[in-house]
Amino acid sequence: MRNLLLEPEILRYPEMRRHTSQSTSRLEILASERDPAISEAFSEGDYRAVHRILDRFYNIILMDCGTGLTHSATRGVLGVADALVVVASPAIDSARSALATLDWLQYHGYAHLVPDASVVLSSARPGAMPINVEQLTQRFQSQVRSIFVVPYDHHLAAGGEITLELLNRKTRGAYMQLAASVADGFRRPTAHPVR
Known part of the structure; x- marks a missing residue:
């Protein structure tokens, strides 16, 4: 840059x-x-x-x-910014950090971004989620427009450049839903003047 x-x-x-x-x-x-x-x-x-x-x-x-x-x-x-995506893992400390981020935005002049934000809970480990994702989702729902749960994916876990075709079907589907949700916001007027 x-x-x-x-x-x-x-x-x-x-x-x-x-x-x-x-x-x-x-x-x-x-x-x-x-x-x-x-x-x-x-x-x-x-x-x-x-x-x-x-x-x-x-x-x-x-x-x-x-x-x-x-x-x-x-x-x-x-x-x-016209849209905001907050990413967290489905773990207690990460969820608390994401909630603290939303609170910080609320109280530091960016409250207009929070109600239309998306939260992504992305699992970094294979197997069952370590906490009750449904309860976690309910906690975020009171603050943001949408929450997406992205399952563990070997390709993402490897790091590096992401090749969409190498993502498993559920992961790709979750990201497509996220992209569609963010794109829905393109129709809404922005909080700041057009640049």
């Missing part, structure tokens, strides 16, 4: 494309820095500048904020 900001002006798609990699599904990825010191220095203003560039070339922009909710760059992401 930092290299994108160093360009004097990006006016055409081929200039933008030099900064991205592309998966077999044609998803383009603009990677952040691997060096934590450099990525820590990426600010809210930096992200907003990157977003202004991306917004000229892409209809949908997905951003992985990791766990740095209070980081300056994350405020930049949240400031332009």
